[in-house]
Amino acid sequence: MAFLIELWQFLKARKKFWLLPIFIMMAVFGGLVVLSQGSAVAPFIYTIF
Numbered sequence: 001m002a003f004l005i006e007l008w009q010f011l012k013a014r015k016k017f018w019l020l021p022i023f024i025m026m027a028v029f030g031g032l033v034v035l036s037q038g039s040a041v042a043p044f045i046y047t048i049f
Contacts, residue, residue: 007023
């Protein structure tokens, strides 16, 4: 949790709020990769790409 607080403080101090959507999408895609490994959802995930 300290990482997220430190990341938010960095974004706020440096006025780099445009990086926030990039981090969110990377987290979403990372979660999809973790959840889709060896599951029945994998064929549906592959159709997105």
